[in-house]
Amino acid sequence: MIYPAIYLFDILYPILYSFFYYHFMEFIIDTVYEYMALKHIKGLSDTIISLIIEKRGTISGIFQEKADFFYGSNIPNTIADRIITKSFNEQAVESQIRRAEDAGISIITLEDKRYPEMLKEIYTPPALLYVLGNYECLNNVCVGVVGSRSCSKSAGNFAYKISKELAAVGITVVSGFAYGIDIASHLGAIENGATACILGSGLANIYPAAHTKYIDKILEKSGCVVSEFTLDEAPLPQNFPRRNRIISGLSKAIAVIEAGYKSGSLITCRFALEQNREIFAAPAFPVGRNSATNSLLRQGAKFLETSLDIISDLQYDLKIKLNDNNSEIVENSTKSLEIGDETGQKIYEALSIEPLSLNNICLKLNIDVVSAVSAIACLELEGIIEKAQDEKYIIKII
Numbered sequence: 177m178i179y180p181a182i183y184l185f186d187i188l189y190p191i192l193y194s195f196f197y198y199h200f201m202e203f204i205i206d207t208v209y210e211y212m213a214l215k216h217i218k219g220l221s222d223t224i225i226s227l228i229i230e231k232r233g234t235i236s237g238i239f240q241e242k243a244d245f246f247y248g249s250n251i252p253n254t255i256a257d258r259i260i261t262k263s264f265n266e267q268a269v270e271s272q273i274r275r276a277e278d279a280g281i282s283i284i285t286l287e288d289k290r291y292p293e294m295l296k297e298i299y300t301p302p303a304l305l306y307v308l309g310n311y312e313c314l315n316n317v318c319v320g321v322v323g324s325r326s327c328s329k330s331a332g333n334f335a336y337k338i339s340k341e342l343a344a345v346g347i348t349v350v351s352g353f354a355y356g357i358d359i360a361s362h363l364g365a366i367e368n369g370a371t372a373c374i375l376g377s378g379l380a381n382i383y384p385a386a387h388t389k390y391i392d393k394i395l396e397k398s399g400c401v402v403s404e405f406t407l408d409e410a411p412l413p414q415n416f417p418r419r420n421r422i423i424s425g426l427s428k429a430i431a432v433i434e435a436g437y438k439s440g441s442l443i444t445c446r447f448a449l450e451q452n453r454e455i456f457a458a459p460a461f462p463v464g465r466n467s468a469t470n471s472l473l474r475q476g477a478k479f480l481e482t483s484l485d486i487i488s489d490l491q492y493d494l495k496i497k498l499n500d501n502n503s504e505i506v507e508n509s510t511k512s513l514e515i516g517d518e519t520g521q522k523i524y525e526a527l528s529i530e531p532l533s534l535n536n537i538c539l540k541l542n543i544d545v546v547s548a549v550s551a552i553a554c555l556e557l558e559g560i561i562e563k564a565q566d567e568k569y570i571i572k573i574i
Contacts, residue, residue: 207235207236207285207287207288208273208283208285208304209269209270209273210235210236210237210238210239211225211235211283211285211286211303211304212269212272212273212283212304213239213262213264213266213269214228214235214238214259214264214303215303215304215406216264216265216268216269217255217258217259217263217264218258218263219252219254219255219258220255220258220259221300222300222301222302222303223300224251224252224255225286225303226286226300226301226303227249227250227251228251229286229287231245231249232245234287235285235286235287236287238259239259239262241259241260242260243256243260246259246260272406272407275380275407276306276379276407279308279379279380280308281306281307281308281379281407282306282307282308282311283304283305283306283307284304284305284307284311285303285304286301286302286303286304290311290312291305292314292315292426293315294315294318294425294426294427294428295314295422295425295426297425297451298421298425298447298450298451299450299451301425302404302422303404304404305402305403305404306378306379306402306403306404306405306407307400307401307402308379308391308395308400308401308402309394309395309398309399309400309401310370310395310398310399310400311400312398313348313370313372313398313399313400314348314372314400314402314426316346316347316348316370317346317347317348317428317490317493317494318347318348318349318350318372318426318427318428319342319347319348319349319350319427319428319429319430319431319486319490320349320350320351320423320424320426320427320429320430320431320444320448321335321338321339321342321349321350321351321357321358321361321430321431321433322351322352322357322358322361322420322423322430322431322432322433322435322440322441322444323335323356323357323358323432323433323434323435323441323466324356324357324433324434324435324436324439324441324466325354325355325356325357325358326355326356326466327356327357327360327433327434327466328434328466328564328565329562329564329565329570330531330564330566330568330570331357331433331434331458331466332356332357332360333360333531333570333571334433334458335357335360335361335364335433336360336361336363336364336571337364337483337528337571338361338364338431338433338480338482338483338486339360339361339362339363339364339365339371340364340365340367340368341368341482341483341487342365342483342486342487343364343365343366343367343368343369343370343371344368344369345487345494346369346494347369347486347487347490347494348365348369348370348371348372348399349361349362349364349365349369349370349371349372350371350372350374350423350426350427351371351372351373351374351423352373352374352375352376352416352419352420352423352440353373353374353375353382353383353384353387353401354384355384356434357433357434357441359387359390362390362394362399363390365397365399366393366394366396366397366399369397369398370397370398370399370400371394371397371399372399372400372401372402372426373391373394373399373400373401373402374402374403374419374422374423374426375401375402375403375405375411375419376403376405376411376412376415376416376418376419377403377405377409377410377411377412377415378403378405378406378407378408378409378410379401379403379407380407380408381407381408381409381410381411382401383411402422404418404419404422416440417440417443420440420443420444420447421444421447421451423444423447424444424445424447424448424451424453425447425451427448427453428453428454428490428493429453429454429455429456429486429489429490430444430445430448430453430454430455430456431456431457431458431480431486432444432445432455432456432457432458432468432469432472432477432480433458433469433480434458434460434464434466434467434469435466435468435469435472436465436466436468437468437471439466439468441468442468442472445472445477454478454489455472455477455478456477456478456479456480456485456486457469457470457472457473457477457478457479457480458480458481459473459479459480515555515560517551517554519541519543519547519548519550519551520551520554520555522541522543523537523541523548523551523552523555523561523569524555524560524561524571526540526541527561527569527570527571528571531564531566531568531569531570532568532569533567533568533569534548534549534552534567534569536568537552537569552569559572560572
């Protein structure tokens with residue numbers, strides 16, 4: 177019997193459509209797509225993604241699972257139904273992937289071999305990361321440097337100096353890209369090495385916007401900018417504690433420099449304790465608004481006076497051997513700027529170690545007041561140093 181063409185079409189079309197659609201979707205729905213799709217399902221958290229991986233070993237193929245898979249699991253029925261019915265916006269998922277690719281942003285999933293090993297250890301790690309720049313620096317020995325957004329100039333100078341010296345021995349300095357201690361740490365690190373900026377917003381919505389001018393230099397120095405949020409995510413208040421868990425999760429140790437008693441830095445420390453990370457704290461003036469580091473010290477945080485406090489603690493991880501002349505590590509990182517005047521050079525190097533008043537500069541360096549004042553004036557005019565509110569001179573960093 178010969179079937180009319182119209183009937184053959186009606187019979188074959190569903191078969192052919194199913195065949196080509198299946199193979200097309202098999203090509204499109206790769207691991208990144210599936211992770212991204214899950215993240216676009218309402219109410220589906222990183223905790224649930226971790227539960228799925230624990231039960232299946234992989235996210236791959238999750239949208240082909242039958243309802244039976246979800247029975248008896250800790251995944252809520254409403255979320256299971258949304259996975260089974262693919263309740264996500266396919267266009268939004270594809271747009272995220274395409275935009276990231278166009279911008280040179282790597283999307284790294286929890287199952288990706290590029291995913292940072294330290295971060296993978298924490299409780300419910302981010303299911304995926306958007307990374308602009310060199311993601312490999314996240315698998316170096318990392319140290320988080322955090323503190324107040326409204327820090328003193330001396331504290332900002334200290335964060336800059338510490339970070340510069342940590343980067344000099346191959347440590348990736350991790351911080352939150354905020355004002356104050358965060359940006360001072362990033363800028364110090366890129367003098368000698370890499371830094372990782374962890375955002376509380378999407379990579380297409382950098383916050384604070386004023387700091388976007390630093391991104392090119394950070395990328396040039398083999399650093400990166402990281403977010404777990406979709407590209408256009410706004411800097412919502414609830415995003416910053418989540419960002420802080422990534423800062424501590426990536427890091428072997430956390431250094432806290434000036435922090436208020438209700439600051440995000442203490443949230444980072446809480447995560448660090450839960451993640452079994454070392455905490456270092458710089459002592460602060462007792463009655464200052466950012467003196468919470470003193471409380472951390474009373475609770476057992478390690479004393480932070482120089483970068484060597486951290487470096488010596490991590491020397492096994494860094495695979496370096498410190499000798500009796502450990503100060504060379506610090507000295508070598510502070511003498512990178514050559515000043516034409518000999519007196520000015522001495523003052524610059526002294527201020528690289530600690531802030532000093534005019535009187536202390538003269539006593540410490542054994543120079544007369546007239547020579548000191550003249551050299552200081554030249555350094556100020558050149559924008560190299562400045563006077564802080566406590567009448568001490570410091571290196572100008574920002």
